[in-house]
Amino acid sequence: MKNIRSQISMVFHLDKCIGCHTCSIACKNIWTDRKGAEYMWWNNVETKPGTGYPSKWENQDAYKGGWEKNGDSLELKGAGKLKGLKTLFHNTHMPTMDNYYEPWNYQYSKLLDSPEMDDQPTAEAVSMITGEKMTPKSGPNWDDDLSGSPIYARNDVNMKDLSPSEKETMFQLERMVMFYLPRICNHCLNPACVAACPSGAFYKRGEDGIVLVNQKQCRGWRMCITACPHKKVYYNWNTGKSEKCILCYPRLETGQVPACMHSCVGRIRYLGVMLYDADRIKEIASCEEKDLLKKQLEIYLDPNDPEVIAAAKACGIADSTIDSAQKSPVWKYVKEWGIALPLHPEFRTLPNLFYVMPLLPAMAQINDDNNYHTASSALWDDMKNPRLPLKYLASIFSAGDVNIVGKILEKLMTVRLHRRAVTVGDLNQNEVNTAMLASGLTPEQADGIYRLTSLARLEERFVIPPAHREEAIEMIEETHIHKGNTGFGFMDRPKRGL
Amino acid sequence: MVGFSPIPAMSMMSFAAGSRFLQLFGGVNLSFYDWYCDLPNSFPEIWGEQTDVAESADWYNSKFVAVMGANLGMTRTPDVHFFAESRHNGTKTVVFSPDFNMVSKYADQWIPVHAGQDGAFWMAVTHVILKEAHFEQKIPYFIEYTKKYTDAPFLVELNKEGENYVPGRLLRANSIEKYKASENGDWKFLNIDEKTGEFICPPGSSGHRWQEKKGSWNLQYNDGETGKEYNPLLSLIEQKDEVLQVEFIHFEQNKKVKRGVPVKYLQTKNGKIAFTTVYDLMMAQHGVSRGLDGDYPAGYEDANSAYTPAWQEIYTGISSGTVIQFTREWYKTAKATNGKCSVIIGAGINHWYHSNLIYRSATMSLILTGCIGVNGGGMNHYVGQEKLAPFDSWGAIMSGKDWKIPVRFQQTPIWHYIHSDQWRYDGNQADYNAVPKNDFSSQHSADLIAKSVRNGWMPFFPQYNKNSFDIAAEAKKSGATGNKGIQDYIIDKLKTGELKYSVNQPDNEENFPRVWYIWRGNALLSSAKGHEYFLKHYLGTHHNEIADEVAKEFVKEIEWKEDAPEGKMDLVVDLNFRMDTSALYSDIVLPAASWYEKADLNSTDMHSFIHPLSAAIPPVWESKTDWEIFREIARVTSEVAKEHLPEPMLDIVNMPIAHDSPGEISQPEIKDWFTGECEAIPGKTMHNIVTVERDYTQIYNKYISLGDNVRNGLGAHGISFPCEDYYDQLLQNTQHVNTIDGKKYPSIKEDVKAIDAVLLLSSLTNGKLSERAFENAEKNTGMDLSKLRPQNNDFSITYKDLQAQPRRLLNSPLWSGTVENGRAYSAFTMNTEYLIPWRTLTGRQHMYLDHQGYIAFGENLPTYKPSPRPELYGDLRKSVKEGRAKLFNVLTPHGKWHIHSTYGDTLRMLTLSRGMEPCWLNEKDAEALGVKDNDWVGSAKRQRGLLYPCLCEFANSSGHLHHLPRTRTNLFCAKIAQPRK
């Protein structure tokens, strides 16, 4: 443990997500309401099953994002420096406008200026790119709430391992199911975007692990766009440079909550610090696929372990950061309770967003009598037969490991059994105890999960250390000079000549 | 002159601006809540309350929640986290919805009940509850609750109709010797004491509420007349004289069944009367035999007999096993938690046919398991936004009551039905709806409206076919003096036919509505039910009306004119910050400040805080706040009045008999004075007729000043409290005082001053006034309510305080929930914990509706009625059905991001949806029609043949669609959907 670093990381409690898209709006209004950025949604929310935004972004056969294992080494799938050079001027795997969507606006003025007619005037859609009239055919949330399911939900990439009959049952009315998946940049430990950039414009901040693009250095090669398997780097057609989620670092540095999280209506987001062992990145990112998830979870270090604390201090990690790591809600969800998983670990970028899976309604069936029947006679289904096939969830969150996914659902249900026993007391206590034992949760842990899920206020959900900006500034200029310059922007010299 | 503005609780001062001007002017305010079909009629029926529900934080306290017709994720987005969070604390959640909607993802069980059939499900739930939890297990909490808080132990007369007995009216206290002389004896009722078998007159009835001697309007077990302690007998089954076969109607099968009911007899001077209890009727109605003879179901699996679990399968498509399991989990939870089961219900039900019956059926399951008036319980209806928390003080400013003005408030549905001539296209209501055949139930709705207006049940404006000023002047000229003289004059003229009610001649020119103010809402298209009729008969413009006029042969009261008038309105004025459909059709659009450009107040039933709207920026360009616009209109009106109406005018206002007033107990039976069934007595057998002097030169001065009628006290819902000292306190702010005729009045010229007056004078925001309101309530009830008073009564808030931080409302007897010490608001907890009666006939929660009209319509007991089939009437008969067309049921007009909100048409939200509100179809329906995702489809009904992008999906069950156009983005006019004339 020589190289301990700290990472700001987020948990999304998907059982609580409303699909309200408030997060997307907050982000868009602050960061991407600009020319060239119209189509960008650094934060977006997808309905699952569905194809998402950009459409089918998870399909790396087409987009060639992320890393692939090549013997013992690790290579970028589609945009390695070498591959990248070959395709520098013709990158066929990059998503196009059709995969995102053509942003539009409306001729609102028609409503105001219309002369009297034999019918009401209407405001038709016009393209924000060409200014021509258009009929929107796709959008950043086109398959919201399962809309257009014959085209979208049915073509969700994550159903690839389901048998045709398993697939078909997902689309029977009585088994209908959906949940929402909010996504931002994962600020990965092994970021493909950083690796792919020929200009060195991408960097991962030392103090908190936020991945950023230096706008001055970006040359618009767009290797990053192909490389990021989450399609969370966007090309600004106006500036000719790449942009991405900055985890609201200007807000974070001043103790403010990132806009997506602050506006989160469902209170599903948790932000905290994770300490990790940077020396293990390569080894873990290039391990066998079946071990990927387990190993990634190993990289995060116990912030209460005296050895880890000593090593972290030795690496220059501030006491306040260690303190935050000890109170981190992310640590609790991911490691202490083991109920949150990363998104698509098989892309091998070691992503830092973790998701608690949704529970969803119990299964049911329509029998020959044409009536709807509940499938379970217990108060709650035991999750042995969950509404979403485990294979489907595993394809998104665990690189195919159905056991871990099943185990988490079981834990979540056990918390509910325990709380029901405490608050109502109408269950058979022996059965509750058996479930607790099977899940491996103690009553204290179950109460802890319930508390953080249901009652936590913002200060328990948002635990990050104060930014030690002095350390970062010190590397560039003297802190007091920096202070004097603050507030007046860049002090560039004027360019001479006409 | 009428005005329409919806959802007053959201920016209540902006609402008050227009209504204050209109009322001072003598104009008419149109209601919104009932017009939007957001008002749950079952609430006044059961609880005597417009609406009172739990705040969303209380969902968290529930241990079993059933959601029906409410898509919380979509329509209660900021609050749904409480629902999600409760699950992780051990709450079971069940969602009923024909589609897998947003809230279904939070369900433990999603029950895809057939649209509009939830009532059948709940009738069966009540069947199982009555059988298992009440009859077999007699769960003490349920039995005690039912005795104490419901009308179940009240006695009902059984009337002989032909060979059969049918349930009739509640047995009146004055029908027996003991209570014969009692004051308001027609409005007091009877129970039987369990121990002695004697008749008892329970306290707390409306007769006790309005009698001279106060203090017996409560729910104690002390006889309301004698004070004797008692314990009510719930059922006569152990003490019956006989079992009679009573007739019940099963509307879905159009059949009558006879079921045995235990009865006792009472000797009266009119002979022997058989009676039973409401509880016994409930058992029989729901098919729980308790060993009695008759057409009772053989068991749960008897599908032919209402209302068994197997019976409901036919209508809901949900297995009987599911119902039984649901019910057992429900009542076991209620038993273990003393009533922490709740129903969350919304527009999906309330906008459906027979919504009140569906509501009542679910409410019976709640009441019978003691889940009303309990934290974590409740019938929690969230449709619209009706809770005007500081109704006492705000109401005075909104209505001009501070100037002692009789109001012209109009119930909107009947008003549009009559004026927009939709009645002309309607046949008899009974032809579309299942009702018992009788004279009352089979008349044309318009005729019933005319009767209800003259008998004082409903308002209608204009009032007469003659200007009220002229009537008053002529009355005076003919020698009439005083209010009484004018009343007599009018009644006389009405009787001779010289004067006619406008409602009887809606198509005569002198009765047309002429000027319409619209503000804070979109009254045309978006909120217009029957938009094509509005276009045709109000505006006289292009329209797409295709239905046949069929009423001629049915109407008897309403005068039929051969050619229906078109374009009745002269002027439509719209205050708006968007170019929505109302603005497009208006003659004048006044640019209004938006939500973030003005000072205002909000309250809601979703939480128990009052909070402000603040001007983040000043109103842009020429726009002004509503308060300012109407103030300016008032100023100019007074200016021109100096020339045109310089003298004060005597006006006549017809006011219906109001709930929560002594008048509510004036008509024990339906009698029509006009046909000579009774004498015409204003305020008793007919509407009130009051006079008021209007000085049009003073409208502006009155608008900007708080009138001194406030000195006489404020209140609402039958509660009043003095507040003279606070009125004087306002006068001390000499910077904000107006002088009219040498007298000083507090100025409310500035919106913020009006807001501060509301906050200072309300029992919800001023501790001392809360205390006084409780003192008043104590007098009425005779109960000790001191615990409900604010701990620290030296508390009042200002607009500035609210800007710093929204404040929690205080306890007030204006409402029924208690909120002290951070407790979540749940409706009716004051009633259950402090034995305050509900404002109903018996003071209890009503299972039985003792009203001749309800009996005539077969809805005196909770029941199930099938949906009418709209394809049988109106324009649907003439819509395109052939070829690539199909008739759908609309599930709900609500869509993501535009629930009472203008967000839906911002570019952002349109980008996150499909560029407009699309039309959602099931993929199989779409396939059958040859429609693919994102194709354009046309709606042939009402919406002028517009095209919408279609959105196919499997989450919608077949035969339903969702969709409602609100604004004019990206619509195209259809050629294909134009119906053939």
Ligand code: SF4
């Ligand atoms: S999600 Fe994509 S853009 Fe973000 S750090 Fe990982 S690879 Fe880079």
Ligand code: SF4
């Ligand atoms: S704001 Fe929160 S609840 Fe709403 S969609 Fe975004 S993550 Fe989900």
